[in-house]
Amino acid sequence: MKDVYIYDAVRTPRGRGHAEKGALRDVKPIDLLRTVFQAIERRNSLDTALVEEIALGCNTVSGEQGANIAKIAALYSGWHHQSNGLTVSSFCTSGLEAIQTAAMKIMTGAAQVAVAGGVESMSRVPMFSDKGSWFADKEVAQRTGFIHMGLAAEIVAQLNDISASELNEYSLRSHECANAARTKEYYRNGIIEVKKDNTTILDHDELIRQGLTVEMLTALPLVCDLERDKAAINFILKKMPQLSTFSCLHTVGNAPGIADAASLLLLGDEKLGQKLNVSPIAKITGFASASVDPVIMLTGVVDATQKLLSKNGLQPKDIDLFEVNESFAAIPLMYAKNLIVSQDKINVNGGAIAMGHPLGATGGILMGSLVAELRNKGLKRGIATICAGAGIAQATMVEIVND
Numbered sequence: 001m002k003d004v005y006i007y008d009a010v011r012t013p014r015g016r017g018h019a020e021k022g023a024l025r026d027v028k029p030i031d032l033l034r035t036v037f038q039a040i041e042r043r044n045s046l047d048t049a050l051v052e053e054i055a056l057g058c059n060t061v062s063g064e065q066g067a068n069i070a071k072i073a074a075l076y077s078g079w080h081h082q083s084n085g086l087t088v089s090s091f092c093t094s095g096l097e098a099i100q101t102a103a104m105k106i107m108t109g110a111a112q113v114a115v116a117g118g119v120e121s122m123s124r125v126p127m128f129s130d131k132g133s134w135f136a137d138k139e140v141a142q143r144t145g146f147i148h149m150g151l152a153a154e155i156v157a158q159l160n161d162i163s164a165s166e167l168n169e170y171s172l173r174s175h176e177c178a179n180a181a182r183t184k185e186y187y188r189n190g191i192i193e194v195k196k197d198n199t200t201i202l203d204h205d206e207l208i209r210q211g212l213t214v215e216m217l218t219a220l221p222l223v224c225d226l227e228r229d230k231a232a233i234n235f236i237l238k239k240m241p242q243l244s245t246f247s248c249l250h251t252v253g254n255a256p257g258i259a260d261a262a263s264l265l266l267l268g269d270e271k272l273g274q275k276l277n278v279s280p281i282a283k284i285t286g287f288a289s290a291s292v293d294p295v296i297m298l299t300g301v302v303d304a305t306q307k308l309l310s311k312n313g314l315q316p317k318d319i320d321l322f323e324v325n326e327s328f329a330a331i332p333l334m335y336a337k338n339l340i341v342s343q344d345k346i347n348v349n350g351g352a353i354a355m356g357h358p359l360g361a362t363g364g365i366l367m368g369s370l371v372a373e374l375r376n377k378g379l380k381r382g383i384a385t386i387c388a389g390a391g392i393a394q395a396t397m398v399e400i401v402n403d
Helices: 029-043 069-076 094-107 138-144 149-159 164-183 214-218 230-239 270-276 300-311 330-339 359-377
Strands: 004-011 053-057 084-088 113-121 194-196 199-202 259-268 282-291 321-324 381-387 392-400
Touching (some): 004 270, 029 194, 094 359, 149 330, 164 330, 300 330, 359 392
């Protein structure tokens, strides 16, 4: 099996995913992708005829994000026609799954060069607009135990004795860390400004808020409602007798922001660096998937990480940094408790609660952030992990390559 290296990682800023207020609302998802495709080509003097595989994650493959946007975006960006294109749709893990898929092609020798990442324009193609049977067909939803993720987050919080105050404190930390990272321009090299008609539309993550307090977060509306969600809650209590009652703890301030963004990584074997006369910035050293009960849904990040560590003969203490997607505040808190990992190692520069979760683009964003922070701090090894609908989860491990 060949080694797989990351040579570059870029992304657009994350814009507010709002059809009327988001800075990127007038930018088509394919234009978000063109921004990162052209950046990867320009920054690496890349002959795009070398790229054999293009794998992009996208959660809502519909409308402007339909028709195999991975392939069409490459053509639209002026890339050589001979690259294969694959759009991966696996809920929130789509981008991370796309990176793993491209990496496997290189590992097996099926390809030498690939790009992978993802896109989601939630302001233009809203979540659930594809009307998938899991949530849109009542019979399918009932047979598969569909509940909305906010309820699953409450289950996680209650099973792990996480209080409302812990949720709010974590959310405040996410914003404070994201603000600090932006002020210090930690990710400036990897963020590609979005332009339209040669005018800059957005050059920074739009959702980060300054001046937040725990009191402000506490006053925000709850994600679930005991009366509105009564039928689903009764179903949960019947299925999970260990829950004697059900509480609504998460506010909208403890949830990830809806966002627009695109991300892209340049992957290759060792020979690619020689061809481009560039050095890799990291090596992908392993990945694993997992799936848990679809009702509890969001705990799969622990299972995927444990499987990944076991396959590589490692313990949590051997990992320097973790990027755990902030699906809700309970998830990274639960992750830390179950793996016995210090919060000082998790999402050290903030996460989706502060900066938004652009679904299909998030995997590439987490990987880029992880590699950048490992290099900033002179550390070696990190894991990025994401949970998703119906209980699935992915985890990917990287190690820094010294120049």
